[in-house]
Amino acid sequence: MNIANFFQKSRMIAKVEKVQHSKQHCLNLEDFDLIEFPEIVLNCDSIKNLILQRNQISELPKEFGIHLSGLKYLSIQFNNLQKFPECLKELTALVSLNISHNPIKVLTEDIDCFRDLKYLWCNSCKLTKLPDAIGKLSKLETFGARNNKITFIPDTIVHLNELRWLSLENNTLQSLPKDIRKLENLRHLNLNNNYFIKIPKNLIGVKSLMYLHLQKNLITSLEKDDILALLHVKIILIGNLIENGREFKDYKNLLIYLPDYSRDSTDGTEHTTDSSEWDSDWAQSTDTLYLNYDSSSDVSDDEIYEVAAKIPKLSKFFTGY
Numbered sequence: 372m373n374i375a376n377f378f379q380k381s382r383m384i385a386k387v388e389k390v391q392h393s394k395q396h397c398l399n400l401e402d403f404d405l406i407e408f409p410e411i412v413l414n415c416d417s418i419k420n421l422i423l424q425r426n427q428i429s430e431l432p433k434e435f436g437i438h439l440s441g442l443k444y445l446s447i448q449f450n451n452l453q454k455f456p457e458c459l460k461e462l463t464a465l466v467s468l469n470i471s472h473n474p475i476k477v478l479t480e481d482i483d484c485f486r487d488l489k490y491l492w493c494n495s496c497k498l499t500k501l502p503d504a505i506g507k508l509s510k511l512e513t514f515g516a517r518n519n520k521i522t523f524i525p526d527t528i529v530h531l532n533e534l535r536w537l538s539l540e541n542n543t544l545q546s547l548p549k550d551i552r553k554l555e556n557l558r559h560l561n562l563n564n565n566y567f568i569k570i571p572k573n574l575i576g577v578k579s580l581m582y583l584h585l586q587k588n589l590i591t592s593l594e595k596d597d598i599l600a601l602l603h604v605k606i607i608l609i610g611n612l613i614e615n616g617r618e619f620k621d622y623k624n625l626l627i628y629l630p631d632y633s634r635d636s637t638d639g640t641e642h643t644t645d646s647s648e649w650d651s652d653w654a655q656s657t658d659t660l661y662l663n664y665d666s667s668s669d670v671s672d673d674e675i676y677e678v679a680a681k682i683p684k685l686s687k688f689f690t691g692y
Contacts, residue, residue, distance in 0.1 A: 379404050384411065391415045401425050413438040420444040424469070427451050436461025448472045448492070455479045463487070471495055471515070483507035489533075494518050506530040517541055517561070529553040540564055540584070552576025563587055563607075575600045586610045593619055 383403050388411075390398045397420040398412065405426035412421075413434060421442055429451040435458040444467045445459075452473035459468075465485050471494035478493060483504040485491075490513045498519040505514075506527025513536040521542040528534075529550045537554075538561040545566045551557075551573050560574070561584040568589045574580065575597065583601070587610035598606075598619060608616075608627040616627050 376404065383409060387411050387415060390418065396420060398422070408432060408435070415439070416441065418442065421446070423447045423450065425449040429453060431456040431458050433458050435459070440464065443467070443487075445469070448494075460484045466490065468492070478502050478505075480504060486510070489513065491515070494538075501525055501528070503527045509533065512536065514538070524548055526550070532556065535559065537561065547571045547573060549573060555579060558582065560584065569594070570597050570601070570606070572597060574604075578603075580604050583607070595619075598622060598625070 383400060383405070386400070387398065387409065389395070391411075391414050394417040396418055398415055398418045399422040400409075400412075401422050402425040405423070405428055408423075408428050408431050410432065413432070416438060418439065419441060421439065421444070424446045425448075427450060428447070431452075435456070437458075440461055441464060442462050443464055445462065445465060446467075446469040448469045448471040450473050452470070452475055455470070455475045455478055457479070459465075460479065460481060462468075463484060463486060465488055467490040468485065468488060469490075469492040471492045474497050475493075476497045476499070478496075478498065478501065480502045481504060482502050485508065487510055488508050489510050491508070491511060492513075492515045494515050495518040496516075498516060498521055500521060501516065501524065503525045504527070505511075506525065506529070508531060510533055511531050512533050514531075514534065515536075515538040517538050517540040519542050521539065521544065523544065524539070524547060526548045529548050531554060533556060534554055535556050536559045537557060538559075540561045541564040543566055544562065545568070551571075552575075554577060556579050557577055558579055558581045560577075560580060560582070563584045563586040565588055567585060568591070570583075570585065570590065570593070574583065580601075581604060583604050583606045585606065585608050590608065590611040590613060592615050593608075593613060595618070602622075602624055605624050606626065608625060611627075613627060619625055619627070
């Protein structure tokens with residue numbers, strides 16, 4: 372065992388024992404270079420919040436859900452789980468689950484076992500579909516499944532009456548469920564980097580919708596009736612080759628790049644609506660603690676992690692627990 376691993380293991384054990392003895396509710400083991408789940412954590416039956424992200428864990432023990440059944444918040448993103456851990460089904464009290472950046476490929480068909488779940492993140496998991504049972508998560512408010520290979524959304528999702536924020540960016544979607552208007556509380560819908568050829572007409576019935584992200588799709592034209600019906604929605608269409616875009620340059624609810632053909636412009640630059648106000652509205656409209664999304668950033672989570680990983684490992688030992 373090299374000196375860095377020795378310090379890491381010692382630091383981890385000390386932290387777990389401190390939480391165990393003082394009956395603390397939160398245990399944070401982020402970036403501890405864990406290859407295996409430390410069995411000592413199973414003794415921390417008082418914790419409600421467990422953070423295991425940015426390690427190399429490939430498997431959780433069968434007893435995980437039994438010993439830690441009181442967990443409400445679990446983050447295990449950026450690990451190496453090859454499949455959805457069956458032991459998690461015992462965590463019926465979970466309110467928030469982040470299993471992003473694990474190559475699990477398939478979510479459990481029994482996802483509805485998490486009856487109290489409000490926040491679910493499964494970004495970058497190589498998913499090709501979502502289970503029908505997701506429509507039974509009656510308390511779900513935030514759902515993120517970005518950067519997967521999902522081709523369609525099950526119709527059952529329209530039963531998520533509490534859903535406010537839905538991110539399906541960077542998948543292979545071409546349409547939405549017919550009755551998506553039943554999502555009466557949906558405020559934010561992120562469909563960036565998909566295969567939509569037009570603004571989905573069935574979104575017109577979603578009266579609560581505030582933001583619709585359709586950047587970098589295959590939209591080539593807009594229909595005036597659709598835009599008029601969605602004047603209450605701020606629609607971001609940057610990155611689409613919209614041929615009749617200039618017809619809508621005065622619509623304040625659209626964010627769209629257009630060539631500037633005015634006589635005063637000779638450099639071929641582009642202009643658009645000022646997005647600063649939009650960014651402010653976005654930040655204030657929902658709790659950013661659970662968004663896990665920065666609409667203004669060009670840097671991915673993976674790139675940030677790659678840079679952080681290059682920091683000398685011993686540097687982390689000079690900070691407190």
